[in-house]
Amino acid sequence: MTLLILGLATFLGIHSIRIFAESFRNAQVAKLGLNGWKAVYSIVSIAGFVLIVYGYGEARLTPVAIWTPPLWTRHLATLLTVPAFILLAAAYVPGTRIKRAVGHPMVAGVKIWAFAHLIANGTLADVLLFGSFLAWAILNYASARRRDRAAGTEYVTGPITRDLTAVVVGLAAWTAFAFWLHVWLIGVRPFDG
Template sequence: MDWLEFSAAGLAFMATHLIPATPRIKAPLVAALGRAGYGIAFGLLALGLLYWLILAAARAPFIELWPQEIWMRWVANIVMPLVILISSYAIAAPNPFAFEGRASGFDPDRPGIAGITRQPFLWALVLWAAAHLLVNGDLAHAILFGVFLVFSLIGMRAMEKRLIRRIGLAEFNRLAARTSLIPFAALLTGRWRPRGRPSALRLAIAVFAWAAVFHLHELVIGISPVP
């Protein structure tokens, strides 16, 4: 197969992610499935294609770029709980700036996770991609995780520009007054201060998800995360 399967999986994954940015395709799907149904269907499709892409990278010809060291595995194991924690607090949280958030319930004076960063899930993807890029030093995985890393960074600005076009710069600035794109910048500049307690339920979900990912990684992906 050489690189054929890896290329096909990558093209399929990228093509699928054009759907949310193409109203002529997305609108009929939302109308047919409902917003919740569309979100579930698209999420399952994207997850399935990502799984295929990861397996295809593992089956691609192995061309080493740098050797794997034990400390690299420790870095990945330290970063991944943070990735899952951020994702747990980001998904479906009141956050009109991010694709994983929801506009309803957002208070500009109490922005919640958006006070830390307006794009928490994309930053989680950046950390995930960077940690896995470090620990997988062959060409196929360098392409896979390198592309995720670059596109996650590019996607942050692209999403914010799209939102500005939709609601206008003045409204964007009003909503974003106590937030920042760079993590913790609003906190360091004094524009935001945490209020209230973090959700215990989201924390419990994060702990459960991390335990599941850690223990099922070898079964699902074929590689043990243990250093």
């Protein structure tokens, strides 16, 4: 559990700098340059992610049950991840109406993903992992929207085909993950039960 906690603190800590320490971030960008800051940010993020993966895998070997979720929560979680994948895709397709409406679709997708997994899993490691990501995503989303309002950020939209692209790519990624990758990477079949 120690590695999981250390990984969460590292990964979410570096990802929380704009929420809690914008002036520190700006000072680092001024000192290191934008690319230098991105390099440090990426290295710390990767280190945190690796610790999360190993820590969560280790914690799953000796699970500490907090509650036993009903079977239907697994199916609900699987369905809730559909919009999460579409939002993730919309974050990378420029000029979507989705991004204009949501502002920060990746963070919104993380909120849905974390909530979905939190309701479907009842071990201590699950609560730490998904609860931490949910709390971070809520705080990050609110902070990012405040920055948008302060900066007067307007998200420009392009043709509707961009939204259709985000939906198709999101659905394709969800299908691949739900039916093949989730069991291969995590060891759990979302539709079993």
